Amino acid sequence: MFKYMQNHSAVFFVISIFLILSSCATGIPGESLTQLDSLRKLNPVPELTPGEVVGIQLAALKANNSEDQGIAVAYRFSSLRNKELTGSFENYTLILKQDNFAPMLVNNGVDLGPQEIKGNTAVVAVRVRLIEGDTTGYIFLLTRQDRGDYRGSWLTDGVMQIGSREAPMIQAPETIDA
Numbered sequence: 071m072f073k074y075m076q077n078h079s080a081v082f083f084v085i086s087i088f089l090i091l092s093s094c095a096t097g098i099p100g101e102s103l104t105q106l107d108s109l110r111k112l113n114p115v116p117e118l119t120p121g122e123v124v125g126i127q128l129a130a131l132k133a134n135n136s137e138d139q140g141i142a143v144a145y146r147f148s149s150l151r152n153k154e155l156t157g158s159f160e161n162y163t164l165i166l167k168q169d170n171f172a173p174m175l176v177n178n179g180v181d182l183g184p185q186e187i188k189g190n191t192a193v194v195a196v197r198v199r200l201i202e203g204d205t206t207g208y209i210f211l212l213t214r215q216d217r218g219d220y221r222g223s224w225l226t227d228g229v230m231q232i233g234s235r236e237a238p239m240i241q242a243p244e245t246i247d248a
Contacts, residue, residue, distance in 0.1 A: 106133040109143050116222035120192035120212045121185040123147050123224045127210075128182075128196065131166065131174045138163050140175075149213060149225035170231045173198045173206050190214040192224060195232075207232040 109130045114123070127144040134140030141163050145153075148162070156162045165171060174180075183195030194210040209232055212224045 105129070106135060106140055106143075109133060110139060112143065114147055114215075114220040114223035114225055116214075118224060119185065120187060120194050120210075120224045121182055123212060123226065124185075124194045124196065124210045125182060127226065128174060128180050132177065132180075134175055141166055144226075147225055149215065149227045150218060151213070152225070152227050155228070171229070173200055174208070176201060190216070 109126065112126055118126075127147050130140040130143035132140070142159065144166070145159055145162050148156070153162075156165055166175065178199040178201055180199065181197040183197070185192055185194045190213055192212040192214075194212065196208045196210060197205050198208065199205055209230045211227045211229070213227050215221050215223050215225055
């Protein structure tokens, strides 16, 4: 029980720090370093919910630096199936920097929709607020791992863009401001 509380508290602490830092953005080079350093310490654990995994990935992508360390965090929370499809880390990085996924790297914040869990599969809807003022949506598909180092942990199998401009959200989203 203590391990669960400790891991859960660490996630909430990191996400809280991310929210505080991002709401006080000053434009000072290296400001994202603190939040990225905190995110880089996280690893998949069974206690994380699918929504928390997606939140960590999105926070890491937004805090990405020239060395792509934020993308490395997101890659760590990707399933073996996802890694088989996307290939190497370098290829994963190229995919994320393409037009469809680039808004996850540079945006004015994200809104996490509700997570739907059925057995060992989960779906999380996300709305990303673009710099230009529009929005785009994504669906994250996650599975609870049944083998490997992260057995029992939720990891992302894939992400699909579902629209742009006025991306709809179901229910009231949990907001992570930029």
